[in-house]
Amino acid sequence: GDSVTQMEGPVTLSEEAFLTINCTYTATGYPSLFWYVQYPGEGLQLLLKATKADDKGSNKGFEATYRKETTSFHLEKGSVQVSDSAVYFCALSDPNAGNNRKLIWGLGTSLAVNP
Amino acid sequence: GAGVSQTPSNKVTEKGKYVELRCDPISGHTALYWYRQSLGQGLEFLIYFQGNSAPDKSGLPSDRFSAERTGGSVSTLTIQRTEQRDSAMYRCASSLNGGNQRQETQYFGPGTRLLVL
Numbered sequence: 001g002d003s004v005t006q007m008e009g010p011v012t013l014s015e016e017a018f019l020t021i022n023c024t025y026t027a028t029g030y031p032s033l034f035w036y037v038q039y040p041g042e043g044l045q046l047l048l049k050a051t052k053a054d055d056k057g058s059n060k061g062f063e064a065t066y067r068k069e070t071t072s073f074h075l076e077k078g079s080v081q082v083s084d085s086a087v088y089f090c091a092l093s094d095p096n097a098g099n100n101r102k103l104i105w106g107l108g109t110s111l112a113v114n115p
Numbered sequence: 116g117a118g119v120s121q122t123p124s125n126k127v128t129e130k131g132k133y134v135e136l137r138c139d140p141i142s143g144h145t146a147l148y149w150y151r152q153s154l155g156q157g158l159e160f161l162i163y164f165q166g167n168s169a170p171d172k173s174g175l176p177s178d179r180f181s182a183e184r185t186g187g188s189v190s191t192l193t194i195q196r197t198e199q200r201d202s203a204m205y206r207c208a209s210s211l212n213g214g215n216q217r218q219e220t221q222y223f224g225p226g227t228r229l230l231v232l
Contacts, residue, residue: 004157036223043119044206044223089157093219100171101210101219102148105157 002027006090006106013080013113021075021109023064023090031092033057033066033073034103039086047075047088051095080113087111117141119224121207127230128197136192136227140209147190148210148221149182153203161205164190197231204228 007022025031035047035057048057053068062077073090090106120139128134140147149161160174164184175181179197184190194201205228208221 032219043225044208046220046222049220091158099146099165099168100163101146101221102160102163102171102174103150103158103221105150105159107155107157 002031002092002094002104004090004092004104004106006088006109008107009087009110011109011111013111015082015113015115016079017113019075019077019080019084019111021088021090021111023073023075023106025071025073025090025092027071027092027094029094029096030068031094033064034091034093035062035064035073035075036089036091037086038089038108044089080111082113082115085111085113119207119209119222121205121224121227123227124225125228125230127232129232130197130199132197132231134194134197134229136194136205136229138190138192138207138209138224140188140190140207141222142188143211144209144222145187145212146210146219146221147184148208149190149192150206150208151176151203152206152226158206161192194229197229199231202229202231 003026032051034049037047048059050057050066056065091103147164150158163171182192206226208223
């Protein structure tokens with residue numbers, strides 16, 4: 001079945017460092033891909049998404065490109081801030097699964113940014 | 116507007132007891148999902164409601180778990196005869212309309228942390 005694999009954390013960076021969190025997926029069709037973020041003490045919120053190959057999702061300085069050839073959706077940010085400290089989740093949904101658009105999730109990657 | 120809310124935020128119970136978790140979706144959202152996140156695990160799908168259609172219960176781990184959605188709005192997830200392995204964060208999400216819209220986004224509540232002693 002469909003699955004998502006993302007790099008294990010925790011990831012610790014200094015402020016203004018470059019961030020990459022790897023995410024690869026396995027799916028039979030053409031899934032939609034998502035990055036969700038959970039800030040301390042808060043619920044999950046959508047960070048960005050992409051719905052077809054070569055699409056780039058972006059938000060708050062974060063970017064991820066849907067790469068079908070490598071089945072990847074790596075999250076990047078050029079210069080992280082302390083406020084980016086959170087847990088990041090990669091997820092997919094299968095548009096061919098009928099009306100149930102349940103999300104298949106990676107395990108999450110914890111990011112800590114030090115000043 | 117108001118987001119997805121879940122109550123209680125935390126629940127501690129003893130093995131064998133019954134628990135009920137509540138989710139209030141965003142007003143007007145017809146699709147509602149329950150997920151579970153156990154310690155060190157990713158989120159796993161439990162159940163999906165769409166309007167008045169029969170729910171997709173394919174993710175429920177055992178017959179001790181059930182859920183309902185009254186009036187197409189509030190949903191309750193119930194666990195009977197709780198076991199320690201049921202301890203997890205239970206997350207609810209709603210979306211405007213489940214289905215084949217690629218732009219669909221799920222909005223999550225803050226979750227209910229369940230601890231079974």
